Amino acid sequence: MKISTNGLILNEQTIGENDKLVTVLTSTNGIIRCFAKGAKLLKNRKGIAVQALSYSRLSIFHGRDKYIIDEAEPISIFFELRNDLERLSLAQYFCELAIYTIPENAPADEFLSLVLNSLYLLTENKKPPLMIKAVYELRLLSLLGYMPYLVCCDECKCYESDTMYYLFGENKLLCHNCFNGDPNSMPLSRGALTAMRYSIFAEPKKIFSFAVSDPSLRQFADCAERITLQTVEHSFKSLDFYRQIRTNLS
Ligand SMILES: [Zn+2]
Numbered sequence: 001m002k003i004s005t006n007g008l009i010l011n012e013q014t015i016g017e018n019d020k021l022v023t024v025l026t027s028t029n030g031i032i033r034c035f036a037k038g039a040k041l042l043k044n045r046k047g048i049a050v051q052a053l054s055y056s057r058l059s060i061f062h063g064r065d066k067y068i069i070d071e072a073e074p075i076s077i078f079f080e081l082r083n084d085l086e087r088l089s090l091a092q093y094f095c096e097l098a099i100y101t102i103p104e105n106a107p108a109d110e111f112l113s114l115v116l117n118s119l120y121l122l123t124e125n126k127k128p129p130l131m132i133k134a135v136y137e138l139r140l141l142s143l144l145g146y147m148p149y150l151v152c153c154d155e156c157k158c159y160e161s162d163t164m165y166y167l168f169g170e171n172k173l174l175c176h177n178c179f180n181g182d183p184n185s186m187p188l189s190r191g192a193l194t195a196m197r198y199s200i201f202a203e204p205k206k207i208f209s210f211a212v213s214d215p216s217l218r219q220f221a222d223c224a225e226r227i228t229l230q231t232v233e234h235s236f237k238s239l240d241f242y243r244q245i246r247t248n249l250s
Pocket of ligand 1 (some may be wrong): 154155156157158174175176177178179188
């Protein structure tokens with residue numbers, strides 16, 4: 001069976017001398033692993049189209065138990081990220097998180113748009129990388145069915161106070177007056193909470209259309225990362241690497 005689809009190459013791995021096994025996020029089939037025969041040797045457009053961080057038009061042969069890429073034509077390539085270690089490591093984290101969480105063999109248009117928009121913004125370099133990361137994480141969790149509860153204080157139902165607290169263990173929000181001192185929690189300023197709400201509730205095309213600056217940005221990013229890691233219960237090498245780079249930069 002032949003599949004024609006668009007897909008983002010999330011990861012590539014050399015098989016034998018010349019072949020590659022690539023992990024692709026496709027619009028039609030979600031995450032799939034495909035063989036790209038002879039891809040190591042290809043220096044043409046098809047070779048580019050099956051490299052990590054290429055978004056490509058793909059023609060894929062689906063055999064009994066494997067996928068093989070027949071034709072590939074690049075649509076957008078995000079290779080510019082390779083010139084900046086911080087943004088490259090973040091892009092790799094986006095891909096690693098996608099591979100770990102996005103379902104296999106199911107349509108994935110919304111997931112694909114989210115990853116592509118995040119990579120596009122990273123490439124553009126007009127928004128802080130930390131903000132792109134936090135929006136990506138929270139939106140991804142929401143699409144996966146793990147939307148954090150951020151509507152109002154779980155006790156008194158107030159919508160806002162100067163500081164609200166997110167409780168990781170119970171996935172709930174408490175205002176300053178109702179907060180019970182739970183150590184597995186994080187305080188959120190108005191700015192940080194607004195950014196978190198925006199990330200999960202805004203319509204898909206507008207999720208990045210806001211601004212948040214330090215120290216709220218830092219809180220927003222810390223909280224999003226902690227929710228993500230506690231939800232998926234996994235660690236990511238690319239994220240560890242990104243943190244190292246940030247430590248060295250600061
Ligand atoms: Zn309250």
